[in-house]
Amino acid sequence: MKVPRRSFLGALAGLALATPLAAQGLGGGGDRSQALRVLLGRGAVDPIPGGFLFGGRRYRGSYSILADGRVINEVDFDDYLASVVPSEMSASWPAAALEAQAICSRGFILARSDPNRPYDLVPSELAQVYRGVESEQPASTAAVRRTSGMVLRYAHGFAQIEYSSCCGGYSESSADAWGGAPIPYLVAHPCPYCIGSPRFRWRTDLLAADLDAVAERIAPQVGALQEVRFTDLDRSGRARSVALHGAVGVARIPASRFRIDVGARRIPSLLVRRETALLTPGTQAFAGLHIEGRGLGHGVGLCQWGARGYALAGGSAQEILSFYFVGTSIGRI
Ligand SMILES: [Zn+2]
Numbered sequence: 001m002k003v004p005r006r007s008f009l010g011a012l013a014g015l016a017l018a019t020p021l022a023a024q025g026l027g028g029g030g031d032r033s034q035a036l037r038v039l040l041g042r043g044a045v046d047p048i049p050g051g052f053l054f055g056g057r058r059y060r061g062s063y064s065i066l067a068d069g070r071v072i073n074e075v076d077f078d079d080y081l082a083s084v085v086p087s088e089m090s091a092s093w094p095a096a097a098l099e100a101q102a103i104c105s106r107g108f109i110l111a112r113s114d115p116n117r118p119y120d121l122v123p124s125e126l127a128q129v130y131r132g133v134e135s136e137q138p139a140s141t142a143a144v145r146r147t148s149g150m151v152l153r154y155a156h157g158f159a160q161i162e163y164s165s166c167c168g169g170y171s172e173s174s175a176d177a178w179g180g181a182p183i184p185y186l187v188a189h190p191c192p193y194c195i196g197s198p199r200f201r202w203r204t205d206l207l208a209a210d211l212d213a214v215a216e217r218i219a220p221q222v223g224a225l226q227e228v229r230f231t232d233l234d235r236s237g238r239a240r241s242v243a244l245h246g247a248v249g250v251a252r253i254p255a256s257r258f259r260i261d262v263g264a265r266r267i268p269s270l271l272v273r274r275e276t277a278l279l280t281p282g283t284q285a286f287a288g289l290h291i292e293g294r295g296l297g298h299g300v301g302l303c304q305w306g307a308r309g310y311a312l313a314g315g316s317a318q319e320i321l322s323f324y325f326v327g328t329s330i331g332r333i
Contacts, residue, residue, distance in 0.1 A: 059132035091137030098143035099317035107161035153331035163302035166197035168295020188236040193309030199296035222246025
């Protein structure tokens with residue numbers, strides 16, 4: 001059994017961010033020594049030229065096997081990105097949008113990698129799909145290569161990277177979305193570029209039975225639901241709370257909790273513009289909730305449909321990233 005060697009992330013983890021990496025000989029894009037150790041799981045491995053087969057799929061790079069039998073893929077950072085970027089953004093989108101995504105994904109992965117484990121990454125922990133070579137697309141691979149080694153920087157460190165599908169016309173601040181101290185470049189601001197998203201405007205109907213089940217779990221004291229209101233709008237217009245009006249009382253719960261309990265796919269975002277109680281004809285009993293809203297996802301950081309729209313309008317990757325991460329600059333790992 002081969003023990004995975006320490007990745008370049010392990011080396012990065014020991015550095016003070018204020019020290020220019022280039023001065024320490026670690027800077028520079030396209031460095032083929034920048035290997036990631038990606039946990040694939042258990043299964044049979046068959047070496048092939050340039051890589052290996054695992055689970056019926058072809059992977060680039062080399063592999064090692066932990067004592068417990070789990071397989072780790074040691075893969076060039078850009079080869080990994082070439083596989084996952086087309087899962088994050090359609091490879092048919094404009095080159096500048098793909099470049100912006102590649103730079104964001106690189107920073108996102110760096111920040112969430114753990115050099116203290118025998119592997120840096122568990123793709124599922126990043127909500128990323130890593131299927132090796134079969135996911136690669138020429139356009140996104142080209143975007144990864146053109147941006148090799150590039151990451152977003154702020155002051156003396158890496159910028160915190162967040163992205164979601166469509167902000168619905170107004171991006172969200174990290175502090176409003178998740179709490180914590182405000183981050184100067186993750187702030188709420190209008191986004192005029194994502195109107196082409198199929199989820200820029202959406203509407204959905206939730207059945208009273210489903211909502212009652214949620215209320216019973218979260219706030220059983222309110223009794224049978226009669227009305228649901230999205231309240232406490234933040235600067236972007238997203239609801240921070242949901243008021244559950246029941247036959248016995250009212251409970252106010254975090255909107256994010258409500259969205260997860262109902263199902264994030266059924267409420268695409270918290271940028272709710274209108275909610276209307278559906279009433280049963282005749283009895284006027286609460287039958288459900290009609291919701292109209294905008295956007296898909298949390299809306300913090302890069303708006304992916306916005307990146308597409310900005311690129312179609314002629315924007316470069318740098319302009320796109322400067323718009324969604326105000327005050328950051330493109331630097332090197
Ligand atoms: Zn947007």
